[in-house]
Amino acid sequence: MALFTIRMNTFNNLKELFLALNREETLLSEMFKRRKSIDYKIEYALDLLEGNNNKLDFLLDKAILRQVGNHLEIDDLYLHFFEQVLETNEEINTFYINENLEKVKNNTSYYLEETSEQRKYEYLKSIKSTLRKIGLITLRNVVDLKRNIDSTFKNEPNYKIKKAKLLNLDKKRKDIRTLIDQTELLVKEGNPTFFSNATDEELKQLIVQLKLQLSKCSHNLIEIERQLIDFLNQIQLQGSVVEKLRQLKYLKDQFTLETETDIKQVLSLKNPLLFEARPNYPLKLSVDYLQTDDLAFEMILKVNKSNSSRKKIKEQLAGKISKEHLEAQTVEEPQINLDEMKNNFVAGGNHLFDFVMNYAYGMPMSEEDKITVFCQLVSQFEQEFNLTEDHHQHGHIEYLMVYPK
Numbered sequence: 504m505a506l507f508t509i510r511m512n513t514f515n516n517l518k519e520l521f522l523a524l525n526r527e528e529t530l531l532s533e534m535f536k537r538r539k540s541i542d543y544k545i546e547y548a549l550d551l552l553e554g555n556n557n558k559l560d561f562l563l564d565k566a567i568l569r570q571v572g573n574h575l576e577i578d579d580l581y582l583h584f585f586e587q588v589l590e591t592n593e594e595i596n597t598f599y600i601n602e603n604l605e606k607v608k609n610n611t612s613y614y615l616e617e618t619s620e621q622r623k624y625e626y627l628k629s630i631k632s633t634l635r636k637i638g639l640i641t642l643r644n645v646v647d648l649k650r651n652i653d654s655t656f657k658n659e660p661n662y663k664i665k666k667a668k669l670l671n672l673d674k675k676r677k678d679i680r681t682l683i684d685q686t687e688l689l690v691k692e693g694n695p696t697f698f699s700n701a702t703d704e705e706l707k708q709l710i711v712q713l714k715l716q717l718s719k720c721s722h723n724l725i726e727i728e729r730q731l732i733d734f735l736n737q738i739q740l741q742g743s744v745v746e747k748l749r750q751l752k753y754l755k756d757q758f759t760l761e762t763e764t765d766i767k768q769v770l771s772l773k774n775p776l777l778f779e780a781r782p783n784y785p786l787k788l789s790v791d792y793l794q795t796d797d798l799a800f801e802m803i804l805k806v807n808k809s810n811s812s813r814k815k816i817k818e819q820l821a822g823k824i825s826k827e828h829l830e831a832q833t834v835e836e837p838q839i840n841l842d843e844m845k846n847n848f849v850a851g852g853n854h855l856f857d858f859v860m861n862y863a864y865g866m867p868m869s870e871e872d873k874i875t876v877f878c879q880l881v882s883q884f885e886q887e888f889n890l891t892e893d894h895h896q897h898g899h900i901e902y903l904m905v906y907p908k
Contacts, residue, residue, distance in 0.1 A: 513565070514565065523561070523562075523567065524567075526558075527562060529551050530548055530562075531567075533547075533891075534568075534575065534577050535577060535585055538576075538582060542574060543574055543576070544574055544906075545570070545573055547906060550854065550904075550906075566578050599640055600640055600641060600644070600679075600682045600686075601685075603636055603640070604686060606629070607633050607637075610633070611630060611697040613626050614627060614630070627703060631703075631705060631706055631709055634690075634706075634710065634713050635709060637686055637713065639716075641679065641683065641686070641716065641720050642719070644679055645679065645723050645724065645727070648672060648727060649723070651672055652669065652672050652730060652731060655668045655669055656734045656738075662741070665738060666738050669731060669734055669735055670735075673728075673731050676727055676728060679720070680724055683717050683720055683724075686713070686717060687714070690710055751766075839864065841876075841883060841884075844859075845883075845884050845887065848880070848907060849907040849908075854905060855877065855880060855881070855904075855905035855906070856877055856897065856904075859873050859874075859876050859880065860873055860897075881905060887907075888905050888906065888907060889905065889906045890903060890905055891905070
């Protein structure tokens with residue numbers, strides 16, 4: 504039988520890996536910030552790599568980056584590592600907790616059956632590490648669950664999709680609740696022989712810490728459940744109101760609203776202040792007050808001045824305009840076609856500032872005039888450009904790096 508091996512071009516040691524990540528830190532940081540975008544072009548990466556294709560080939564060869572057509576992505580392995588370390592992962596992974604629970608069960612059995620003290624110590628070390636991970640992963644999943652629920656309710660515009668996502672997150676909540684119960688049962692009753700024989704002080708502290716973490720998660724899940732119920736009720740209420748409005752709109756468009764509904768009767772029973780006419784209470788001042796009070800006298804003068812200013816003033820006719828002023832005079836002034844410049848820039852691949860400074864205008868242009876053109880292009884075509892957060896220096900001028908989308 505023929506055998507074959509698959510050899511991946513991986514790093515030889517950690518030092519080589521750390522050097523590669525540190526060397527290309529600028530590109531990886533920029534791509535990580537834009538990881539939710541699917542259009543990070545190779546041209547952008549080459550600009551950050553100073554046009555060095557060898558550096559890009561090295562990242563692709565070592566599977567740090569992955570090329571998809573004319574775009575680049577961070578490989579899933581490294582992307583998942585960055586998100587986990589920086590705690591920016593939005594995925595709720597209950598399967599990983601369940602897998603660690605099985606690992607604890609298996610290692611406790613191995614520990615009790617093992618005769619070698621060295622191997623028993625290795626099993627014990629693995630159990631402690633797994634218990635530590637279970638607590639941290641459960642806490643992180645609860646935090647991610649809360650964030651996803653808030654984000655879905657506030658940002659998802661589609662009513663049906665919003666409801667489906669919240670119901671799915673509720674299922675995730677139930678899964679986390681089940682895993683917490685299983686973990687507590689495992690620590691309490693899973694293998695009494697092991698937890699009574701393994702007299703390790705660190706293990707006891709880990710179990711106490713794990714119970715505290717699980718208790719905290721349980722309390723947060725109760726609040727999350729209450730919030731989910733509230734959000735789903737709001738969605739249900741909003742949906743019923745929108746549906747009624749659609750039905751009323753349809754009947755109104757068909758001119759059958761008054762004949763097929765009791766809308767007149769319903770409205771006649773309503774008396775909201777919103778539809779009430781604004782009352783007007785005229786206040787008449789006494790003659791004695793107007794004759795004796797100084798403030799009243801000042802008010803009278805102001806009213807009189809206002810009324811006198813409304814008198815119609817007869818306008819004076821202007822004289823005849825001389826013929827020389829009526830003669831047409833033309834002044835030629837060169838204009839720059841910004842639409843044509845934008846199209847040429849989009850067709851190219853360079854950044855906008857360099858494009859503007861080297862563009863063939865067909866007339867003398869000072870550096871100040873070119874900077875004005877740069878600002879006009881960014882202002883008028885902002886939606887068609889990719890405005891990054893990167894700034895470069897040109898003499899005493901600092902400008903934004905802008906690329907075509």
